[in-house]
Amino acid sequence: MNSLDAKKRIEELRKILEDANYEYYVLANPSITDQEFDKYLRELEELEKEFPEFDDVNSPTKRVGGLVIDKFNKVKHKLPMLSLPDVFNEDEIRAFDERIRKNGFNPEYVCELKIDGVSGSFHYDNGVLTTGVTRGDGTTGEDITHNVKTIKSLPLKLKMPVTIEVRGEIYMEKETLAKLNYEREKLNLNKLQNCRNATAGSIRQLDSKIAAERNLNTWIYHLPNPMDYNIKTHYEALEYMKKLGFKVNPCNRLVKDINGILDFIHEYNEKREYLPYDIDGVVIKVNDLEMQQELGFTSKYPRWAVAYKFPALEVLTKLKDIVFTVGRTGRITPNAVLEPVLVMGSTIKRASLHNEDYIIEKDLRIGDIVSIRKAGDVIPEVVEPKKERRTGNEIPFKMIENCPICHEPLGKKEGQVDHYCFNPKCPAKHIERLIHFVSRHAMNIDGFGERIMEDFFNLGFIKDITDIYHLDEHRKDLIELEGFGNKSVDNLLEAILESKKNSLERLLFGLGILGIGDKTALLLARTFKTLDNLKAKTFDELQSIRDIGPILAENICEYFSKEENLELINKLKDLGLNMEYTGEEIKNNELLSGKRFVITGTISFMRRDEIEKILDSYGAKPSSSVSSKTDFVIVGDSPGSKYQKAMDLKIPIWDEEYLRSVLTDLKEI
Helix, strand or coil: CCHHHHHHHHHHHHHHHHHHHHHHHHCCCCCCCHHHHHHHHHHHHHHHHHCHHHCCCCCHHHHHCCCECCCCCEEECCCCCCCCCEECCHHHHHHHHHHHHHCCCCCCEEEEEEECCEEEEEEEECCEEEEEEECCCCCEEEECHHHHCCCCCCCCECCCCCCEEEEEEEECCHHHHHHHHHHHHHCCCCCCCCHHHHHHHHHCCCEHHHHHHCCCEEEEEECCCHHHHCCCEHHHHHHHHHHHCCCCCCCCEEECCHHHHHHHHHHHHHHHHHCCCCEEEEEEEECEHHHHHHHCECCCCECCEEEEECCCCCEEEEEEEEEEEECCCCEEEEEEEEEEEEECCEEEEEEECCCHHHHHHHCCEECCEEEEEEECCCEEEEEEECHHHCCCCCEECCCCCECCCCCCEEEECCCCCCEEECCCCCHHHHHHHHHHHHCCCCCCCCCCCHHHHHHHHHCCCCCCHHHHCCHHHHHHHHCCCCCCCHHHHHHHHHHHHHHCCCCHHHHHHHCCCCCCCHHHHHHHHHHHCEHHHHHCCCHHHHHCCCCCCHHHHHHHHHHHHCHHHHHHHHHHHHCCCCCECCCCCCCCCCCCCCCEEEEECECCCCCHHHHHHHHHHCCCEEECCCCCCCCEEEECECCCHHHHHHHHCCCCEEEHHHHHHHHHHCCCC
């Protein structure tokens, strides 16, 4: 084949494949078979290899990925990518409509599904895709062009040669996630948590081949400058983008009034679990573009749009039993044993019922059909019993009177609702203390799960903390246990040995001093540098420290006053455990130093404890609740009520893209 014929055939094949991609991924109406598509694709690949002078970065063959970049470059948006204010109930939607009507308008609205994915901006020059950018902080995003080019529903070349920017959501379908997790499970890899997190992780891969394998998808929903194309309404803009070849959600609906909005919300609240992709609400926009312009913007949001968030998804299952566990402080916790049920991608078998009062208030009975949801879309929660489903065979709850482990009588502490086992020799307390000592936030001994610690305790290998550091004496016995072998035992013993080097704060937290969490332990370690210094401090000296009040000061003094605790510390010292703070000193940073922050929702790119550790290293103080003293709130996916409270108190909000930019500037990621 000569060069001229090759060029003609390459162009012909690219057109066939581009049309096929559009028909399959956008219209869901393919005109050629998968076999034909693969045949044309292979032919094009061979021709491009033979005639490299006709190479094109936007060829369909480039969809498979393979481009690797060193880092994500920053791109400033020509027009800000503003977020939308959230509303959570019908009254707030009506208030939104009334505010607009009070301005003298009689609006139509466009209702759109709020796709649970990652926002992106896509730029085309003369109809050819040039750039894909994340939302970022709304002003500046990250260049992810190498990855968005692998998304088959996003056209590399438009049906008309226009220069345009469009915005939309990159997402992963539920079936795609299920297939990925099936393959990952076979390879003993951790499962991807949910569609949104999987999308966020995929689109930020430095190697585009990985993104290509994740089979991401798009819905396009916004044209930033529609009037430049003589478009008068948002709905017209959606139709225009569809004509260009973009995938626009067919569920979008033009409605005449508030009743149309509410009907749409009710309809898709019912349908959401049957959709092939995740949604977490409905976006409501004024349709008329001139009306949008007149309504304008606040510093953060458009006044002409809101995002309604669906309530947490609830499912029904059976409460099979209520069992009780004993914590390291002796606190008794009742737990629901449930018929396994899938809630937002996770199989739920158990849920905490907190205490006797909680169960009585909800009138939960063994045998009840109960509704389950994930509080903040994370923690499984028993919402209520379905009393209308009762048969009469349900068993009323009765609080136990004796410890389920040592069988000693239970009691309550003054002013508290929880029951406690006060027996200091209760085996459950010892096991829980041992599990706490080796846990991730304490000594962080890898390979020491709860089950292994319980087995070693029951087998007599470990009875107290110091026995952990004598476990090497039982090596021959350990390798004969079911599930163990030379390598796993040696890895565990190596992790135990390595833990001796831990900085003081880990040991302090691991000792289990009442009220001393990992963050307070870090504060004490940084302040006093050595365990001996801390041990020597008086009550007055302790409570003068920031965030160490009289109760914590008393707990610390009481702990170091007991002979058995001092004996334990001396034994650990003799065993070679580090007793000094070896971590980083506080770094100075004007943005963070001395500030209080709260995290709510799921951050896709980093665990919450990792974020807290970084911010804490700059002198920022993490908090679990929002108040007028909070300086900023970090909001991830599916935030809880803390987000709304922050909005009410007008506390600055950081979304995860802004957080990423802060951490990037600090060179922490």
